[in-house]
Amino acid sequence: MTQTDRPDGTDAAPRRVRRRRSRPADAAAGKSPASTGRRITFWAGCGLILAGLAVLGWVAWQFWGTNWQSGQRQDDVRRALHSGWGEGQDVVRTDFGNATAIVRIPKFGKDYAVPVLVGSSQEVLAAGLGHMADTAEAGAVGNYVLAGHRVTHGEPFADLPSLKPGDEVIVETRAATYTYVLDTGGEDLVIPFTQTWVLDPDPVNPAGGTQPPDDAGDHLITLLTCSEIFHTDNRSVVFGHLVETQPTADSAAG
Incomplete structure (x- = not known):
């Protein structure tokens, strides 16, 4: 019996073999190249949106969040100063550094009262004004130098450019x-931060x-801040001199 014979002796019909067409892997998985590209574009777009939101969040924190935080810190330091002065302390230790004074500048409004802390670290400048190292104490012979932010972190010197000769700076200590009284205005002198003669x-x-x-x-005073709103290596400088010393009641009695 040949391969084409059936058991009953009849010839067998030729077999048809159906071949399956091969399909691309993406098509077999139900994904076309176009849909894969759209997915990549979608997730890339989501990543860019999230990155943009992160940048906006950082900017918002710098311009509003740090000011709110510094406002809270200044309140804490002022309270600590008044409490410490009541106990006879000239220098009061706080969570942000050693505090010594409160500065009032009438030109900036009746509510302006910014504490002064020793040094010029970021921690200090985020809680008030910094009394630059190795410069004179308030009211003493020499140059009493104060530095502060012009923008962010409470921005105590935001309006320094508006100061004019004759404006007052009042420094309260225990x-x-x-x-x-100022001798120069807020826009009269701009120097690179590397120039230290102002100290x-x-x-x-x-x-x-x-x-x-x-x-x-x-008996001099010098105020320092950034010369521009955004990051800069230049400093605006204002000079003044002492015109009046009023001892506190406790100090006079002692």
């Missing part, structure tokens, strides 16, 4: 209240420009 006990501008006048005396 021992006395010192009144300084000297008797500042003299090497370029011969804006500096304390000859009749300013030897």
